[in-house]
Amino acid sequence: MTPVLASVLAQAIPLGAGALILLALRRHPASAAMLAIVAVAVSCGLTLFLVSAASAPGTAIVAQRPWLPLEAGPGLIFGVLIDPLSSIMSLVVTSVTLLVMIYSLGYMAGDKGYARYFGLLSLFAAAMLGLVLASNLLQLLVFWELVGLASFLLIGFWFERPGPAAAARKAFIMTRVGDVGFLLGVLLLIRALGNVSILDLVSQAGWHGSLSPRFLTMVSALLLMGAAGKSAQGPLFTWLPDAMEGPTPVSALLHSATMVAAGVYLVARLHGFFAAAPSVMHFLLWMSLITAVAAATMAMVAEDIKRVLAYSSISQLAYMFMALAAGSVGAGFFHLITHAGFKALLFLAAGIFIHHAHSNSMREIARHGRPRGRAASFGLIAGAAALAGVIPFSGYFSKEAVLASLGPAAGSAALILAYGGAFLTAYYAARMVFLTLTHRPIASPSHGPTNETTLAEKAARTMMAIPVLLLGALTLVLGWLGASLALRFSPGVAVRGALELGAGPLLALGLAAAGILLAWLEYGRAGAARVGFVERVPALRDFFANNWYLDRLYAATFVRAAQALSRLARWNDQRVLDGAGDTVAAGTVRGGRTLSRIQNGQVQMYLAIIVTVLVAFAFWLTRAELLL
Amino acid sequence: MSHRLLTLLLCPAAGLALILLIPGRFVRAIRMAAALSALAACAVTGLIVKGFDAHAAGWQMVERGSWFPEMGISYHMGIDGISLPLLVLTSIVFLTGVLVMWELQLRVKEFFAFMTLLVTGVFGVFVSLDLFFFLFYYEVAVLPMYLLIAIWGSTRKEYGAMKLTLYLLAGTALVVPAILALYVTVTPHSFDLVEMARAGFNPSVQRIVFPFLFLGFGVLAGLWPFHTWSPVGHVAAPTAVSMLHAGVLMKLGAYGILRVGMMLLPEGAAFWAPACAALAAINIVYGAFVALSQTDLKFVIGYSSVSHMGIVLLGLATLSVDGINGAVMQMFSHGIMTALFFAAVGYIYDRYHTRDIGRLGGLSRAMPVASAFFIIAALTGAGIPGLASFWAELLVFLGTLRIWPILAAVVIGALIITMAYSIRVIVLAFFGEAHEHHDAPDIPLFPMLPRAILAAVLLILGFYPRLILDVIDPATRAFLAAMARPFASL
Amino acid sequence: MTRLFALLPEITLLVGGLAIFTALMADPGGSRGARNTARVVALLLVVACLESFRAESTMLWGSYRVDRFSQLIKLAVAAGFALSVFIARSGEGQRDDARGELFFFLLTSTAGLMMMASAVEAVALYLSLEIASYSLFVLVPLRERFAKGKEAGLKFVVVGLASSAVTLYGLSLLIGITGSTRLAAIAVAPALVGGAPLAIFALGLFAAGFLFKLAFFPFHFWAPDVYEGSSNGVAAFVATASKVAALAIVARLLVIAGLNSRSLAIALAAAASIAMTLGNLVAIVQRDLKRMLAWSAVAQAGYLAVGLIAFTSQGIASALFYGLIYLLMNAGAFLVVARVASDGSNVSLDDLRGLHARAPLLAATLLLSLFALAGVPPTAGFIGKWLLFRAAMAQGWWWLVLLGAINSTISVYYYLIVVKHAYLLPADQAPQPVRLTLGDHAVCLGLCGALLILGLYPTPVFDWAAGAAEALLR
């Protein structure tokens, strides 16, 4: 089997499975789930093959065919691009998808939309693979939108509830804002280059020097808009916390591990191109620094465990961008991989709690006590440790790589923000663990750990536990792969070894420890007030808890402006334009009525008119020569 | 000469004759006759597609003969890669339209008679290469609309029907003098499109006449500010008529601009292109904004059509390969998409007797499949890739970007609004809790069929646009090459 | 012998007149005999016109010419007469003691119109016009159960006699200027050829009587009242046969005017614009179908003038062609009017409600006729208007064409209102049933078929018109 065929099959099989499920298997949930899992498993195997096929640094297997004729040149040529970056990313996608699907067997059991769920997940996997393996920027954009669509449908999976429906809408529209920039950027590139082959863009082949810096800056900025929208960065982040209305496994897969990382992937993918626009990269650096800290502040006060995780996703994605902006693809992508692992882990573990407590609130979960089995707790702790950057969990290594990539060149302010963010991360991660796991039973024990254990429930629990344990194990493993991973896609760039401790790592570790300690003091220790230092300042707490009031700002400005414009346009349409048409029509009828008064029944007036017209005719004939 | 085009034209015409001959009480036979003529049209279209050579130059399947030589009117038909997709579109919408109206009980005979008449006109426009017949069929397609809407329509049907008819005929009132003026200007006097194009026109004539054609045909294409008939008409029209109207008829306007305005008056088109593009851009943005605050599903679709037809017009205004490719493809995909839209809404309306977004809600639970059709159409409208419109819009935007970057940026920015209204409708009408007592069954298999056909076309083209673009592209290039030829007889 | 053959229609008229008169005398008080005789005569007349269609002859010291022009008009007049006789049924709506006479006077009017077509001498032309008019002057006030019949007669007579006085004044000037009453001599008179204002004016005054018959602005005032006030058969005749003949003579006089007087053309264009606009706008507010048709006729006269203004053989051919199909579509509309009101009363829009269910064929005929009047394909009205506008455009009358096209749009509005009543609105209470005879079916189908076929393939009939125009210009 050739890698190309494998890559095509890897996309096609989940696509086919998804389509089949949605079209034919909607009433057969069990077979739907099996089909989906088998399809993704096969796809996963194929991507593993791809990883091995493209193991050597600098490999780039490309197979393309013309897809869209354009005015000049051969038109847009679509195909697959298999290189270390895409193959590893696709492996991440398929493996996390596979795990999430297995987990969902338990988590979603009994849901009305069970089959639809698996169908949509399969489609998502296919689309995400398409995005990852695309050889053309426009092709990437196509799948980019499709994962957005999948995200919309999955956030709104429980569409009857108002929350998910609204969240899905918000997510779709907000990411569209970024996508519009992306599209414009791509179109500008097509206009300039005729085609937007990713390899050509990265290698600067064919355009080096021919494009003005101003143009490059503009295009890069536009592309970055897309990345920011998809990855919930900068001003476009507010959809992601709301997206947590979707099923938890979906949050794990789409809204932390894979889809939201697409923005990072895009920048990593086109790093060679972005490098040509240093000012944009500089902007990105600062945007990600601010996002990282801002999202961390929000996570500090969130009560909903999934929202905490969502904010942490935003924050961690910002770290990845930070590395990319600083020039290190390796570090950024490394953090992407580890983050995919531990964040999926965190969500899945949290999902078990949520499933158990039927609530997202951390305090509520705590009141319900632990679910059966230790997997959830272990998973949560391991994931949180990785998030906080505790050695030897994977997060430590990757975050360390990110912080290191910043280097002294970034300036002290940047470094303070980056490290401060790390401290906050550790704080809120620990806060989450303490809040969730410190059991505070509620007064009435009716909701306590229950005894009923049907076979199905047991099976479900097992299905949910397996991925958690696997991912937990991964958090311990992934960190060590960093160096080799990084080597694959940025050959020649020296990557520091995992355990090369220096001032930076020590500082990071110290900050992490401080954060955890602070969290323990406030939440963990026996008799703690379980009120954080931020929460003691209501204004600040509200500020953080409300996404820095960005939602309100948007509602008050953009949304209101759009609505006002819409109403204005509607009014104009009904009153002015349509009204004008009606007025002309009514005027015509009125004109008819007026003219009909000439026919007043007085025959002598008719005669008078006739004679007058004839007199006028006579005058016209004698005077016509003068006038003509 | 194989007379395939004539045969195609005769399919609905023969259907009309057949329907007229069957006494009105044999409802089933009338339906069958209509379906038969639609199937025949599809089959003949299939033959035409099969016999069409995308890479051959010039007109294909040309049929010509003498008709009215004193007046320069000749029997001249032929197609190129631009008209072919529209023929396919018409056939599909015709067939699905007949199927969608299968359950019709009221005055069945007259309905299908008018419908086949309308389709005859549409086919005629797309195959005519003589301006007289072009306009002849054009009006044949427009007039049955009045009765189709006024008799079988719903909300404010008489008003909507009258408004639609008068707007469209007012457009024709601009077109007729323009065409006659061209006829008397060209030597030798002829209505033959091909000969007229060959002879060419004086640039000053072109500049004067082009706006008449653009505005006149533009009315039917939903050109701002003459678009208001369209939402009102769509809301009033019965399902199949909305399908045919938004799906096919509005394309006649754009096709007229392309085939008559641009082909005959390249200089005029070039001179007015910025103004046309500006109007088209207003269409896009304005239509989207108005759609954003509509509460009737059909009004949303109506204004989305205004917006989408703006994309077609914008593509045409670019006078570039990409723009026109995109415009023609958008004509096709928008045709299929609105047909699907109206088919989906039609089903919902038949069951719930309301189209008010506020009173619907949670439909996806009650009738997932029927809802899915609407959602697919809405997503197509929102320009989601994987559905046909994406490619078309992409090409138009690209074509625009090459010439008017700022305008393109504005129009692309409006995609946000497009997305917003599409998603708003989906979320309000199909998501959320069911507001009303929803116990109607989901769509059964037979009514599903036409809608599924439409959805499938959208998906297939969305996946592989070259299926259609490979046909359009050579024709567009030839078209533009002919346009670029300077006026020889100066 | 060939001369007699050329006079076949006139001979038929003579014999037919005697036959109807005899029938009247034989059956005092009844109308069946006269009706049946009239139907036979009408058919014979059509046949006679067809037979002598290609005849060419000049007789009576050059004052009577039989050529393609005259024969085409005679055929049209004969067809209009036949249709009107058919539409009139047994003269319902006419005063009961004047029903049989209806057919006699229709025949005399037809005779006048036919003479008009052939007369090439101004006095004879004028007298033919008066024969045609007087017959109608007599018929219009003889309306039954309709108080306005007399008033309509008054308007008709007063406006008609005034126009006739104007015509005669024009004639006196023409005689003075040219010294002759032969049209051929008048046409070559130096004053006319030179376009002297007085000569043009004299010709214009002379045309007044014919413009009156054509209901052309400003001589249109009688039309609404007469259409409304006269019985359906008479109105049909006024709207069909007499329109075509009048159009033909107006064309003939324009040819004499020399086809090149710019000031005359502009005056005509102005009148045509007013006619179109006035007719269409006022038609909008009508509720009586015949009155609406009258106003639409005022507008249609304007369209016809648009073709004539071109002052070319093609323009005249187009106008004649339009006149022919105009006859058909008006006949269709009046047939529906007469059959819906089987007792001969007037038809308001509300009387048409639910027609599609009561009489589908009538509804379809109405639909097609009105669409034809509106100039909508696939009916012949479309090509007819197309040709008119084309001819005008060829001479650069773009604004007139634009105005005409806009007017067509306006006209669609009120035609559609009629269609709406016939096709859309339900009949309130129990409407009068509409009974159609076999003949009604045949005529309806024939008219519909003719309108459709001429719409699709007008060439042969247009060739007739072109031949007639050629004969006129020779």
Next chain:
Amino acid sequence: MVSAQTVLGFATALFGIGLYGLLQRRSLVAMLISLELMLAAVSINIIALTSHTGTDPVMGQVVVLILIGVAAAEAAVALSLFVAIHRSAHDIDVERLSEQQG
């Protein structure tokens, strides 16, 4: 010899008087009288123009004779209508015979 101008002027005056009556008088009979005056003016015109221009005076008289016939016919029709209207409406005021409007 009376000059043509004089005769024409006289005819024009007569025509004008007739026209005035036609426009102003409400009685149908008076209107008919006015019309006849106009026709007489036409006749004078013809005679004057044919005899003074020397073209064909006989023709002029022939035409005028015919016009006299026409005038008689006009009178017959108009008077019969007058009688008929008066019989049914008992009124011959044309201003009041104005039900047909619009």
Next chain:
Amino acid sequence: MTAENLVFGASAAVALGGALLAVGLRNIFHNILGFALAMLGVAGVFLSLGADFLAAVFVLVYVGAVAIAMVYAVMLSHPMDEAPAKRSGAKILSAVLIAGGAAGSLWMLLGTAPWAAGHRPAMVTAAQIGARFLGDYVLAFELISVLLLVAMMGAVMVARRSGSGRGTW
């Protein structure tokens, strides 16, 4: 001042005066009398223009037939019973203006006349007229008889009392 001029002047004065009486007086009988007077005047004008035969026919037809018919019609319908309606000043004014305008413009147009006047009127005999009637004006001659027939039959029918049946022919 020749005799012709004298005759013309007198006749024209009579004719104009009669015409003014015919349109100006309010009594319909007076109008008819004025009309007869005017016709006599016109006949006189014909005489002065050398059209003797015409003058005779004119008097016969107009004074002898038309005016009498008018008197009959008026008497048949008794319009004398009613008081004449009030005259409207505006209507008179507009009628004067329009009629005056029309006559004025006609006069103005006649001033541009292209014909060459100045021939001496020749005497025309009835025989000449008769020859023309049976010569090149035979068509008109036939048509005027048809017209008179139609007018006569029509007049009888219209004036006939409705319901009186056809038997009263």
